[in-house]
Amino acid sequence: MVAKKTSKVSKLLRSPRHSTFLLAYKAWLVRFLIMLAVVIVAAVVYLDITIRNQFEGGNWAIPAHVYTRPLDLYVGLTIAESSVLDELGELGYRFQIGATEPGTYENSGGSLTIHVREFQFWDELRLSGRVRIGFNPTKTKIVSVTSTSEKLDLFQLEGRLFGSVSSISxxxxxxxxxxxxxxxxxxxxxxxxxxxxxxxxxxxxxxxxxxxxxxxxxxxxxxxxxxxxxxxxxxxxxxxxxxxxxxxxxxxxxxxxxxxxxxxxxxxxxxxxxxxxxxxxxxxxxxxxxxxxxxxxxxxxxxxxxxxxxxxxxxxxxxxxxxxxxxxxxxxxxxxxxxxxxxxxxxxxxxxxxxxxxxxxGRSVSIQRRSYPDFLDLVRNQLGNDFKDAALFDAGLRVYTTLNPRIQNVVETVISDRLSQIEKSRGIQAGSLEAAAIVLRADNGEVVALAGGRDRGFAGYNRALDAIRPVGSLLKPFVYLSALEQPSAYGLGSLIADKSITVSQKGSEDWIPQNYNGEEHGFVMLMDGLKHSYNLATVNLGMEVGLDTFGDLLKRFKYDHEGPLYPSALLGAVPMTVSEVADLYLTLANSGFKTPTKSVRSVLSDGGEPLGRYPLSIEQVAQPESIALIVYAMQQVVLDGTARAIGDRFGRAPGYAGKTGTSDGYRDSWYAGFSGDYLMVVWVGRDDNESTGLSGASGAAHIWSDTFANISTRPLTLTLLPDLTFIPVNPVTGMKIDASCLNAVTLPYIASYEPASQSGCAAGTSNRNINNTDGTQKKTNKRRGVDEWLKGIFK
Amino acid sequence: MAQGYIQISKSFNLLDQKKMIGFARIFLVASTFLLQACVGTQIQGEEVVIDGLTIGGGQQSVNTQTAPAISSLLDQSQEEVNAGNLDEGARVLERALRIEPSNPEIWHRMAQIKFSQTDYAQAVVTASRSNTFVDNNSQLRALNLSIMLESYKAQGDSVQVGRVRAQIDNIQQP
The missing domain is CATH 1.10.3810.10 (Biosynthetic peptidoglycan transglycosylase-like)
Structure with missing residues (x-):
């Protein structure tokens, strides 16, 4: 059978027809095999080139890594040991007896030994080593800083890598x-x-x-x-x-x-x-x-x-x-x-x-995973302005930011807790309120914390940067400042009319503003108009000074509005973001010196080479004396005005200045205020823009005061500038009276612009009509002591 | 959000030596003064003249309350300035300002550096900022005013020169 088959095949092969076919078949096969071999070789060569190129060619896209601010520790610094321990905890340092390894610490008695890790700072590669921080007996102040070999004047604890910014990947x-x-x-x-x-x-x-x-x-x-x-x-x-x-x-x-x-x-x-x-x-x-x-x-x-x-x-x-x-x-x-x-x-x-x-x-390290996505949005914005080449975002840059995690954590916790508490106590649907906040260093505009909503760590709609809402009375300090910048015409004791006013506007209906409580208060001191946030006094003053003057001041301070302002802008019918409000207030908190807000200090390359930094840059846009007057009035807002709950909470200490803001129909609750070192702007409202029923004082101000109660901050103290002087004033006439008068209110004035004097202490007559003399007289006995004490604010 | 971002090149070619010599008078006089001030010494009897303004000539006590961290940073800044690294000197001062933002001496030194960098606008404004923190220390106030005066002169702003000169005269004759 086999032989038969073989002979058949041999015959076939031998036949001329089949032999041609076979030759063609063989040639085709050979060609096919050669081609296959070529394709395989080409494929292998291609794969080989591919792997080598990628493997050797700096192949990973590494996002820019973003770090929190470093913490300066130095002799004389007021800081609780617990705060330093919190910082170490966030950096992932562990307690270890003897602190023998990098990334560990040991605290005993009044001293804290930290075995720091190697870290690339802007100007130096800090090597790993041990540092001993000595605290005072109450563990609230640093009294010594020593390395193993020498006494140090100051020491920096590194920032934490908390997030990254990339172009696409x-x-x-x-x-x-x-x-x-x-x-x-x-x-x-x-x-x-x-x-x-x-x-x-x-x-x-x-x-x-x-x-x-x-x-x-x-x-x-x-x-x-x-x-x-x-x-x-x-x-x-x-x-x-x-x-x-x-x-x-x-x-x-x-x-x-x-x-x-x-x-x-x-x-x-x-x-x-x-x-x-x-x-x-x-x-x-x-x-x-x-x-x-x-x-x-x-x-x-x-x-x-x-x-x-x-x-x-x-x-x-x-x-x-x-x-x-x-x-x-x-x-x-x-x-x-x-x-x-x-x-x-x-x-x-x-x-x-x-x-x-x-x-x-577990839970103990959850803080080290916090990514602060809202703050990252700000970093992305700032870098996006200056690094036009997106490829740089994938080159492993090291970005050193201004984020202070201690304050950021307080803000996030406070917002979450306080909103829940407000909803509960006022019967508001749980989860319906939203909030946004920004905290900046008043002296240099560095943003230390930012929250774009109540869900911590949630990357989503960033209300602090993107939600544009009417700011209500937050613009009032600027209306009053535009008057105080004309010291020959206005001082804090000048009388202004808190009386109804009808403002005619071309092409639209007359505007007839009202006070929140619907009442009029007659002639009031300029300072009191701001303190109690009287709408009518503000509009009367603003119209007297002029909308253009007011608009120019806003522009000087940063707010770039297009076209002329409407009269309703005097009462804050101007939509802004939380961060825009912060820009405006920053100049108030910084004595009239404008500085750009920033979230990034410097940028290093992957290899630790300095690439660029954001140096301090300031511009004087107002006289410090005029600012001192308005800030004094804003301190009265906290002590005795619409934000007096904050004054009460902080023991009526004069260390804070601020202003409440409420938009029409209680849709937006605002508070902007500052201490000696930090400015914070808070907004509370709803995403659907419905009414919250909250005023600035009953909503945002609580978040502000909860925050300042939980962070380490310096009180606001105004330097007594040479051109400022204190004058006893009759609050009813707005005129200078003798300091011994019981009704005297002592107010700061710019020297050489003192108000005219009156004889005696009585209300007397002034160039304005006088209302409610008796009422004022009763108050003043009590107030005099307060005024004397307020004078002590100035150092 | 406008940012004054600066790109760093490897060689810090920020100091124009020729200009530096031109400004040497005010800069060196002021530096000497402040260096002494910052270490808390008492300046004895020497008379210093800056653009017609006489300072000193008696025993004057200057601020002695500088924290060790600030002294250290001021020294470090000065070293950078001496080495011609003005921008780095300014950066160290910024760090000092984060610790003591109301310290007029740090602001004054910043004004000196900005002046040396021929950034007259910033020299004026930082000197002016320094003055908002000076109580009755007319010595430092006068030094700040002199930086402002020289900056305005360099800018050719005769109106401001006149205004600042009047302020300096007021200090001389209280």
Whole structure:
């Protein structure tokens, strides 16, 4: 049968017709094989070029990493030891007796020893080492700062990496070099993921076979069988699709990688590339950032159990996420530890000890994961203005910001707690109120905290930057200031009419403003008009001074409005964002010196080279004396006016100045105020713009005062400028009277612009009509003592 | 949000030596004065003349309440200035101002640096800021006014020159 068949084939082959066919077939086959070989070779060469280009060409897009402000510690600084401990906690420093390792501290008695980590500051690479901070007996003030070798005048605690800014990619990572990778991570990783890593050449046939059998037995994919090199290829070059052709490409690439690069280089790449989880829309890649994200500490400071947790995470970053599924993560970690024992890396005792350790990613480190997305929006805006080349965002810049996490945390907590409390006490639907706030350093415009809503850590609609709302009475100080800038015509004691006024406007109906309570108060001192936020007094004054004058002042102070202002602008019918209001108030808080607000101090390159910084820049837009007068009046707002609840809360100390604001129909509740060092603007309202029923005093002012009650701040003290003088004034006539008069109100005036004198103490006559003489007279006995004491505000 | 962002090049070529010599008189006199002031010494008997304004000539006590951290930063700033790194000197002063924003001496030094950088607008405004923190220390006030005077002169602003000169005269004859 076989012979027969053979002879048949031979015949066929021998026949001329078939021999031609065969020759053609052979030629075609040869050509095909050559072409196939060419295609394969070309493909391999292409893959080879691809992997080498990417592998060697500075391949990772690394977002700009954003840091909180450093904390200056120096002799004489008033700071509670607990605040420094909070700061250390956020930086992931751990208590350790003797503070022998970087990233640890020890506090005992009145002294705190910190073993600081190495950190790249703008001007220097600070090496790791120990610093001892001595506190006074009440632990509220620093009395000494010493390093191991010398006495220091001041010392900086580094900022924390809290977020990143990138152009398009949402991948984030912190690159590690071989020296920075702990051996414990490498051994754990190899034991659990690829125990033949050091002996195979990119693929492991035995591993594939073992996985295939396991998968067949189970009837589903239970094992990957991929080597670390294959995983690297998959993560690095390929998509997640599961096809045969992709698998082939993966195998080829893995072998090529192994041909070109050492095991060490491949491991470093793997450790920097691997995906380890998601934080919002930010994908956490690499063990460097993974360690920061999960444990709040650098990889080098993790113990063996924590490294095993990270190694175990590779198999399923979301399934074994220690934050969401701590039980699974713990079980997985213990499997890794047992495998390490089986491989002879750990002995039984060590394994037992490590398995006893807690996961270490619990609530206590949650603060180290805080990302302050609202503040990041501000950083993104500022950088976007100056770094036009988007590629820079992916070049691993180090961005040093002005964010003070101590204050930021207070603001976030206060907003959340206070809104809930207001909703509860006033029967407002829970969750319907929203708020936004910004806190700045009054002296240099650095933004130290920003909240764009009540949900902390939630990246969404940023109301502090984007919600534009009518500001109500927040503009009144500027109306009064535009008058006080004409000292020959106006002083704080000048009488202004709190009486009805009808303002005619071309092309629209007459405007007839009213006071909040519908009452008129006759002639009042200019200071009292602001103190009690009288609408009629403000409109009368504003119209007298002129809308153009008022508009020019706003422009000088920063508010760029287009076209002429309407009279209703005097009462704040002008929509602004929280941060725009802060710009305006910053100049008030800074004695008439305007400075740009900023959230970034400086930017360094990936290699620690200074790229650029934002130097202090100021501009004088008002005379300090005029500002001192309006700030004095704003202090009265807090002590005895619409924000007196704040004055009462702080023991009627004169250290704060501010102004409440309420928009029509109680839709927006505002408060803007400052101490000696911080300015804060707060808005409370609803996203649907419905009424909240809250005035500035009953809403936003509470958030302001809760914040200032919980942060360390200096009281506002006004320097007695040489051109300022105190004059006793009759509040009814607005004229200078003898200081011994019981009804005298002592007010600051610009020297050489004192009010005219009257004889005697009585109300007497003035150029204005006098109302309510008796009422005023009764008040003044009580007030005189207060005035004397107020005079002491000025130092 | 307008920002005064500055790009840093590796070589800090911010100091024009020729101009520096031109401004040497006021700058050096003021620096000497302030250096002494900041270490809290008492200036004895020496008479210093800045643009017709006579300061000193008697025993004058100046501010002695400078914290060690501030002294240290002022020294560090001065070292940078001496090395020609004016921008770095200003940066160190900014750090000092974060610690003591109301310290008129730091503001005055900032004015000196801005003047040396021929940034006259900032020299005037920082000197003016310094003056808002000076109580009755007419010495520092006079030094600030002299920086303002020289800046306005350099800008060719005769109106402001006249105004500031009048202020200086007022200090001389209280």
């Amino acid at each position: 949402h991948e984030d990572r912190e690159l590690l070099t071989w020296d920075q990778i702990p051996e414990g991570l490498v051994t754990a990783l190899i034991a659990i993921e690829d125990r033949n890593f050091f002996s195979h050449w990119g693929v492991s046939p035995i591993g594939i076979l073992r996985a295939a059998i396991a998968n067949i037995v189970q009837g589903r994919v239970v094992q990957g069988g991929s080597t670390l090199t294959q995983q690297l290829v998959k993560n690095y070059y390929l998509t997640a699709e599961r096809t045969i052709s992709r698998k082939v490409v993966e195998l080829v690439m893995a072998v090529l990688l192994e041909m070109h690069y050492s095991k060490q280089e491949l491991l470093v790449a793997y450790i920097n590339e691997v995906y380890l989880g998601q934080a919002g829309n930010r994908a956490i890649h690499g063990f460097g950032l993974g360690s920061q994200f999960l444990f709040g500490r650098p990889l080098q400071e993790l113990n063996g159990a924590e490294l095993a947790t990270l190694a175990g995470l590779v198999k399923g970053p979301s399934h074994y996420n220690p934050l969401k599924h701590p039980e699974r993560a713990l079980e997985r970690r213990n499997i890794v530890l047992r495998v390490m024992q089986r491989e002879g890396i750990l002995n039984e005792v060590q394994t037992g000890q490590l398995q006893q350790l807690p996961l270490g990613t």
